[in-house]
Amino acid sequence: MANSRFRPINFLPLVFCFLIVPLTESSSDTNSVYSPCSDAKIQRKDGFSFGIAFAGYSEFLPNSSSNSPQLSPCDRRLSLSSANSQVAVFRPKVDEISLLTINTSNFFPDSYGGYMVAFAGRKYAARSRPTFVANSSHIVTSFTLVLEFKKGTLQNLYWKRFGCALCSGNGAFVCINNQYCAIRTSSCKNRGGNIDCSLGIQLSFSGTDKHDSVFNSWYEVKNLRQYSLFGLYSNLRDSLTSQFNKFF
Numbered sequence: 001m002a003n004s005r006f007r008p009i010n011f012l013p014l015v016f017c018f019l020i021v022p023l024t025e026s027s028s029d030t031n032s033v034y035s036p037c038s039d040a041k042i043q044r045k046d047g048f049s050f051g052i053a054f055a056g057y058s059e060f061l062p063n064s065s066s067n068s069p070q071l072s073p074c075d076r077r078l079s080l081s082s083a084n085s086q087v088a089v090f091r092p093k094v095d096e097i098s099l100l101t102i103n104t105s106n107f108f109p110d111s112y113g114g115y116m117v118a119f120a121g122r123k124y125a126a127r128s129r130p131t132f133v134a135n136s137s138h139i140v141t142s143f144t145l146v147l148e149f150k151k152g153t154l155q156n157l158y159w160k161r162f163g164c165a166l167c168s169g170n171g172a173f174v175c176i177n178n179q180y181c182a183i184r185t186s187s188c189k190n191r192g193g194n195i196d197c198s199l200g201i202q203l204s205f206s207g208t209d210k211h212d213s214v215f216n217s218w219y220e221v222k223n224l225r226q227y228s229l230f231g232l233y234s235n236l237r238d239s240l241t242s243q244f245n246k247f248f
């Protein structure tokens with residue numbers, strides 16, 4: 001069914017586009033939907049495409065003055081294309097804990113409004129709340145995103161916060177609103193410091209696939225978080241911030 005309110009995302013300036021290739025053989029991926037602005041019904045081991053848009057907080061609201069509901073970045077009523085925005089597209093494997101990275105050596109989120117929204121779907125347009133990433137003085141580099149499915153259709157995306165326990169006592173970090181650790185931008189590489197302030201987004205999946213099989217990765221994240229999941233990604237750990245190193 002054509003729905004004129006929606007159209008594919010490629011009108012957005014897709015300057016960087018990461019395709020996270022599944023680590024196992026692609027034959028297990030039965031999902032033929034590659035656009036983050038189309039609806040997919042997935043089963044375990046499928047790839048699943050979703051997008052992350054960077055823009056200012058108010059760019060994600062159709063009417064910043066009214067309290068109208070937030071729209072999906074796929075919805076052209078938002079006119080993100082004419083706004084100062086960027087989109088990254090990812091295709092992780094469903095029900096595997098993945099760590100997505102966005103290299104900030106040439107991309108400063110604060111130049112694009114400083115907030116991000118994760119989104120996927122068209123008729124079932126799901127999108128997260130905008131979450132703060134960076135302003136000119138601070139950047140948050142560590143995120144956990146939960147993708148919640150019901151019978152294989154994405155219902156909800158949300159950012160999980162784990163508080164500031166892991167960053168307290170480290171001088172490079174600042175705790176914001178008792179919710180997340182931020183790094184002073186002046187400590188970042190290319191900005192006068194020596195920390196790699198690339199963004200790390202840890203994904204997990206909850207709910208059920210189209211065969212009612214239950215996703216387990218969110219359960220694993222909850223239980224592993226106390227040891228910091230970054231330990232699972234030893235190859236990435238050195239290139240990401242040293243934020244959690246003392247816990248390995």
Ligand SMILES: *[C@@H]1O[C@H](CO)[C@@H](O)[C@H](O)[C@H]1NC(C)=O
Nearest residue numbers: 061062063066068069077078
């Ligand atoms: C924004 O608000 C105006 C006036 O209330 C309304 O006419 C318009 O449809 C709204 N735009 C969206 C995208 O909801």
Ligand SMILES: *[C@@H]1O[C@H](CO)[C@@H](O)[C@H](O)[C@H]1NC(C)=O
Nearest residue numbers: 132134135136137138176182
């Ligand atoms: C950036 O955001 C942090 C956290 O909200 C805030 O403490 C700081 O004052 C902001 N900096 C600027 C320049 O707005």
Ligand SMILES: *[C@@H]1O[C@H](CO)[C@@H](O)[C@H](O)[C@H]1NC(C)=O
Nearest residue numbers: 101103104105196198239240
């Ligand atoms: C980001 O890119 C720079 C330059 O290409 C590279 O030196 C750095 O290691 C990269 N960081 C990550 C986390 O991949």
